[in-house]
Amino acid sequence: MTQEGTFVPAPRKAAKRRQSGPTITDVAREAGVAIMTVSRVVNGGSYVSPATEKRVRAAIRRLGYTPNEAARMLKGQRARMIGLVVPDLADSFFATCANAVQEVAGTHGYMTLIVTSERSVETESNEIAMMAARRIAGLLIVPTGVGTDKRLRELQQAEIPLVALDRTLDGVEAGHVIVENAGGAEEAVRHLIAHGHRRVLCIGYDAKVYTIHQRILGYRRAMKEAGLKPEMWTNLTTAPATETLLRRLMSEPGRPTALFTLNNVTTIHALQAIRAMQLRLPADLAMIGFDDLELAPLLDTPLTAVRQPALELGRSAARMLFDMIRHSRDVGTGSKPETRIVLPTELILRGSCGCNHPSS
């Protein structure tokens, strides 16, 4: 069909599969204006006459146009996304935090990339790299490792704000939002001692994790204050290991009369073991767990627990991150954002510590 001698640059094969939806160019054509005018209408702020704006809005609605975030981000170097790294979403504590973070992000028009590190430093590192590639505007992280990941330092160099959630982060400049781990643990152990217990066992997960470490500190303080000998067993990761340990310790003469569990999972494992051993709470063993459980009031013996404000923790951390993002964007506007928030814990007295708990 091409006739005479002009060079025809090989007809495109089949219109080249454009992007899914209509683009700003389509809207501009539809409304009979320049693309810049459409951009102005979409982003607001600049001068556009009411009549033109109406025409453009109508075209947008007619075509069902949505701005392409990829292109926006490429121009503006900021993704309207934040990242969140948690060890495990199936843990209700982290799930609640994630819920709160995601909610706050939504009010800012941001979305949240949530990933789980599965308590593996390597996974965590990879995920941070993937988020960096997506050019997130900020990162919230419940750090899994002890040291500081090299990737985090790279994020830092890229001036991406960083907030540690529930734990602290050394070696990089980051904000953090934590709870009164030591104080909460101390209060709980003191309470057990006040009930007359002299041998108070303390068991939990990995002592290298910041939160566990802090809680152990609180436990030691309370024990030392009462002149009692601390007895700690950590690195309990499975239910069987926990049961084996408890069986051994509880068969000794002068066996422990009280138990303080350092974290959620261990609390549940201990409860399972106690049921298997047919011990009665609090008669055979008084117990307090760090981190409350939704069903704690409904257990055989309702469980006394140190409650952490998970929702507030997530919200505060997210708010802090957005403060930092705003501050780093409009450089030096307003005061420097807060970089450390410590939230209080609450000792919820139920039956398992030995208190008479209210019947309703």
Added chain:
Amino acid sequence: MTQEGTFVPAPRKAAKRRQSGPTITDVAREAGVAIMTVSRVVNGGSYVSPATEKRVRAAIRRLGYTPNEAARMLKGQRARMIGLVVPDLADSFFATCANAVQEVAGTHGYMTLIVTSERSVETESNEIAMMAARRIAGLLIVPTGVGTDKRLRELQQAEIPLVALDRTLDGVEAGHVIVENAGGAEEAVRHLIAHGHRRVLCIGYDAKVYTIHQRILGYRRAMKEAGLKPEMWTNLTTAPATETLLRRLMSEPGRPTALFTLNNVTTIHALQAIRAMQLRLPADLAMIGFDDLELAPLLDTPLTAVRQPALELGRSAARMLFDMIRHSRDVGTGSKPETRIVLPTELILRGSCGCNHPSS
């Protein structure tokens, strides 16, 4: 090598705040090759001599280069992200699903945008729009509403694969992964009837929700089969409402002797009410709940429950979505992906239904 009289295009003013990290151009300069060569090394596949590749890789490592996903996505129209909409992350069932989805996505090099609809159709709609703007490659959704969101139809037009999780989706072409809701409920209610109960109560959340609706169907089938009169109470959203209802029904003469709860939240509310009313399970009231709870075995009377394979549900749905994504990209490669998966439920017998449960 351009030296003398060539045109020099006006020196840029002050380097113009570039993107956070180094770009492909920096790598190319560092390695002394063209950017295209770097791109080839990064994406693999094409001809690059080993020597050049080594040089480029070294430069990449030296500079700490990460490809800008925004630019990639803008070119290729595909974001290496999928979306996940759940009603509530604090619900352990959905949290577990999310965990599984996120894990499968990771193995494909994708990240997951997780949002909660908070059971609001409007929130859900907005979130779908935000995800559309981010040009996600596919969407997993636990639909909250009854009808089909207009936004979903738009996604569909944009040829974005869609999979409904735990529920079905009418009016759009979508895959779905669900569990044997009706069958599981029927089995549970039959079990209660087999224990001799004639008046089996059925309570739950919104009956318009697909899952609840299906479970009610199962309940009705079992009751009809036994020639018993079904008694259902739905729209119970709060704990007080549930307690009020149960108090009223349990004070009637010839009161119900068995209870079947249709969903997680209602199960918990019922357990709270039962404790408040000082009823004994299963003596005063036998009970089975749909959806198992982690602490169910540890309750006063261990709770018999219909367990759903939450992990498997999430995994299957994610796998189905990635099948659809692959299929829509390499058009017509391989067989059409599965679009319907139904997973079995399992009745976990513990004490609350009246069975003697194993002590350990």
Added chain:
DNA sequence: GGCTGTGTTGATAACGTTAACCGCAGAATG
């Protein structure tokens, strides 16, 4: 008539990446 605003719109150049060509050595072939 020349100015200076002021309110509105348009043209163009990036942003970082990849797809589609183009070109160039050197080897293999005629």
Added chain:
DNA sequence: CATTCTGCGGTTAACGTTATCAACACAGCC
């Protein structure tokens, strides 16, 4: 020696958006 490969590498043009600057129309003012 002239051709055709073939393996590598470079050039250029998008992708959809926004910042920047220029242009225009119209008013008010000397």
